[in-house]
Amino acid sequence: PAFGLFIFTIARDPxxxxxLIAGAFFWLVSLLLSSLIWFIAVKASDPQDExxxxxxxxxGVMFSVLLQEAFRFLYYKLLRKAxxxxxxxxxxxxxPISIQQMAYVxxxxxxxxxxxxxMINLLADALGPGTVGIHGDxxxxxxxxxxxxxxxxxxxxxxxxxFFHGCEHRRWWEITAVVIMHLTVSGLSFCNPMxxxxxxxxxxxxxxxxxxxxxxxxxxxxxxxxxxxxxC
Amino acid sequence: xxTFMNNSDSEEEPCNERTSLMSAESPPVPSYQDGLQASxxxxxxxxxxxxxxxxxxxxxxxxxxxxxxxxxxxxSALENEEEELTLKYGAKHVIxxxxxxxxxxxxxxxxxxSVRFYTxxxxxxxxxPFSEDTPSVGQRLLNSVLNTIVMISVIIVMTVFLVLLYKYxxxxxxxxxxxxxxxxxxxxxxxxxxxxxxxxxxxxxxYPTLFIVIWNFGAVGxxxxxxxxxxxxxxxxxxxxxxxxxLVFIKYLxxxxxxxxxxAISIYDLMAVxxxxxxxxxxxxxxxxxxxxxxxxxxxxxAMMWTVGLAKPDMAARGPSQQxxxxxxxxxxxxxxxxHAESQMSETRSPVPTCPVTSLEELEEEERGVKLGLGDxxxxxxLVGKAAATASGDWxxxxxxxxxxxxxxxxxxxxxxxxxKALPALPISITFGLIFYFSTDNxxxxxMDTLASHxxxx
Numbered sequence: 001p002a003f004g005l006f007i008f009t010i011a012r013d014p015x016x017x018x019x020l021i022a023g024a025f026f027w028l029v030s031l032l033l034s035s036l037i038w039f040i041a042v043k044a045s046d047p048q049d050e051x052x053x054x055x056x057x058x059x060g061v062m063f064s065v066l067l068q069e070a071f072r073f074l075y076y077k078l079l080r081k082a083x084x085x086x087x088x089x090x091x092x093x094x095x096p097i098s099i100q101q102m103a104y105v106x107x108x109x110x111x112x113x114x115x116x117x118x119m120i121n122l123l124a125d126a127l128g129p130g131t132v133g134i135h136g137d138x139x140x141x142x143x144x145x146x147x148x149x150x151x152x153x154x155x156x157x158x159x160x161x162x163f164f165h166g167c168e169h170r171r172w173w174e175i176t177a178v179v180i181m182h183l184t185v186s187g188l189s190f191c192n193p194m195x196x197x198x199x200x201x202x203x204x205x206x207x208x209x210x211x212x213x214x215x216x217x218x219x220x221x222x223x224x225x226x227x228x229x230x231x232c
Numbered sequence: 233x234x235t236f237m238n239n240s241d242s243e244e245e246p247c248n249e250r251t252s253l254m255s256a257e258s259p260p261v262p263s264y265q266d267g268l269q270a271s272x273x274x275x276x277x278x279x280x281x282x283x284x285x286x287x288x289x290x291x292x293x294x295x296x297x298x299x300x301x302x303x304x305x306x307x308s309a310l311e312n313e314e315e316e317l318t319l320k321y322g323a324k325h326v327i328x329x330x331x332x333x334x335x336x337x338x339x340x341x342x343x344x345x346s347v348r349f350y351t352x353x354x355x356x357x358x359x360x361p362f363s364e365d366t367p368s369v370g371q372r373l374l375n376s377v378l379n380t381i382v383m384i385s386v387i388i389v390m391t392v393f394l395v396l397l398y399k400y401x402x403x404x405x406x407x408x409x410x411x412x413x414x415x416x417x418x419x420x421x422x423x424x425x426x427x428x429x430x431x432x433x434x435x436x437x438x439y440p441t442l443f444i445v446i447w448n449f450g451a452v453g454x455x456x457x458x459x460x461x462x463x464x465x466x467x468x469x470x471x472x473x474x475x476x477x478x479l480v481f482i483k484y485l486x487x488x489x490x491x492x493x494x495x496a497i498s499i500y501d502l503m504a505v506x507x508x509x510x511x512x513x514x515x516x517x518x519x520x521x522x523x524x525x526x527x528x529x530x531x532x533x534x535a536m537m538w539t540v541g542l543a544k545p546d547m548a549a550r551g552p553s554q555q556x557x558x559x560x561x562x563x564x565x566x567x568x569x570x571x572h573a574e575s576q577m578s579e580t581r582s583p584v585p586t587c588p589v590t591s592l593e594e595l596e597e598e599e600r601g602v603k604l605g606l607g608d609x610x611x612x613x614x615l616v617g618k619a620a621a622t623a624s625g626d627w628x629x630x631x632x633x634x635x636x637x638x639x640x641x642x643x644x645x646x647x648x649x650x651x652x653k654a655l656p657a658l659p660i661s662i663t664f665g666l667i668f669y670f671s672t673d674n675x676x677x678x679x680m681d682t683l684a685s686h687x688x689x690x
Contacts, residue, residue: 018327024635031679039675
């Protein structure tokens with residue numbers, strides 16, 4: 001689905017593609033830094049201690065989430081500057097792309113990159129022979145990974161919109177809400193392999209974020225109804 | 233080098249010439265197009281980015297290498313106006329370059345992942361005489377540095393040779409050289425590639441069919457690249473050639489040498505294009521003086537100029553007002569087994585009829601595009617291919633390098649728009665790519681692996 005989003009909404013406009021790739025790049029850099037920190041921590045600690053390793057992992061995950069949000073903020077700053085530049089260059093004084101579109105594209109960029117990194121090795125292995133969960137792990141590993149990744153990509157998209165909106169209007173509570181949501185979702189994934197604990201709340205959160213973002217972007221229940229009815 | 237394509241006044245007959253130059257990266261030269269005469273909407277305003285990318289390939293002492301030189305674009309009179317337009321259409325041109333680079337990388341990665349042949353080590357080229365099979369780390373490092381020095385000096389020699397030839401107007405020689413190298417590339421390498429692919433998928437093909445297929449492929453390729461042909465086909469051929477060259481490099485360069493060479497090439501590119509005495513810069517300036525396009529064989533151009541009323545993908549011929557012409561050359565080098573060393577240059581010029589000629593009278597719509605040297609394509613693909621072949625992180629590393637290279641390309645294009653002269657296309661992208669490769673491979677990979685095994689998500 002994320003790829004479909006890409007094709008239908010982003011691939012037309014070259015500027016959006018650039019913003020997408022830049023968003024992916026920022027996510028990548030944040031991942032790099034957070035894994036650097038984790039790596040250092042692991043090297044500095046005792047490799048035998050299981051609990052410590054697990055603790056370090058959790059710490060690494062949380063830190064990574066915080067870094068991702070920080071980079072989202074940095075990206076927002078960069079895009080603001082870029083918009084000013086574009087406005088100056090354009091003929092009629094208004095930018096060819098609005099900040100909301102940019103927020104959307106940036107969110108998709110982050111999401112795609114994080115999804116790709118989570119899934120792609122899995123997919124490559126899935127092409128080969130083997131049985132899922134042969135050592136007593138869950139048999140639904142692939143399926144749940146796929147769903148989790150999808151929900152994460154969508155969440156990144158919505159968080160992008162919410163985050164930028166919060167920055168635009170200086171509503172700090174929106175930004176903190178996004179950060180907390182991200183932390184929650186990552187934390188929930190610790191419940192794996194008890195999938196009920198992680199997937200269901202994630203989807204609920206995603207639905208909530210989707211509705212919120214939709215409302216922020218100017219939609220309303222009326223629009224939705226009109227859209228659905230017209231099409232039918 | 234990345235250069236903007238400008239319209240050149242004369243029909244370029246050397247359009248189809250392939251010169252094998254050392255693949256040098258010619259710096260992209262942003263050229264602004266001359267103001268369009270036509271009032272037709274903003275179509276004519278193509279953002280001209282000149283990028284001369286010449287890539288230099290390692291020179292073979294025996295053969296020539298293909299190198300590209302970029303030709304600086306000449307500014308036309310209506311610079312200011314163009315400038316604005318240029319930046320406006322910047323995004324479009326970036327995408328016009330993204331797509332071929334991405335395609336080339338995809339082809340290379342797909343081949344590396346599926347065909348075993350290109351990851352087996354079957355010897356080294358004559359350009360990298362020192363072996364890397366030594367027991368100690370220091371020795372291995374030393375050998376790779378020595379290999380790099382040999383390779384770079386070969387490239388330098390080839391480029392200087394090419395520049396001299398160009399300076400003294402030995403066009404025939406250059407043309408012949410290019411044609412020979414593209415011949416070799418198109419026929420021999422394709423044959424090997426096809427053979428390996430068929431082996432991998434266990435598909436049988438008899439010799440007559442093989443002969444017909446390769447003959448057609450090669451003949452059409454020669455015509456398309458050196459002469460006229462539909463833009464898309466030209467672009468496709470150039471991409472394929474770049475991918476083949478990159479595959480050869482990936483196969484025959486030993487590990488550490490490959491990375492050191494990539495780093496050294498970007499430094500060399502930087503110097504060759506920006507220093508006043510650099511060979512590429514001299515090439516570009518000479519071409520500018522003579523108001524000629526730079527060897528068409530080594531450059532990928534994303535746009536083309538249309539002649540009046542004709543839908544011919546002609547590179548040259550522009551209306552009286554525009555004369556900027558950027559040529560990006562790209563040299564590809566061909567590494568061959570010691571028996572032949574030829575350099576090939578292939579230039580892809582793909583005219584893109586983006587602007588329809590609305591008024592037939594005198595205007596030629598020129599869609600100025602950006603030109604990128606083929607060597608740049610090759611080295612980008614080598615980076616990504618090596619990442620795909622040898623990284624422990626597999627797809628993560630490949631993806632990271634891919635994004636890094638694209639971002640580097642974006643930044644280079646941005647710089648091009650700012651500086652408006654030929655700039656090297658390799659340094660920024662390769663630097664980013666190398667940084668990301670090493671860091672992803674060593675740092676991110678363990679992190680992601682651990683996360684995935686616990687099925688945690690960040």
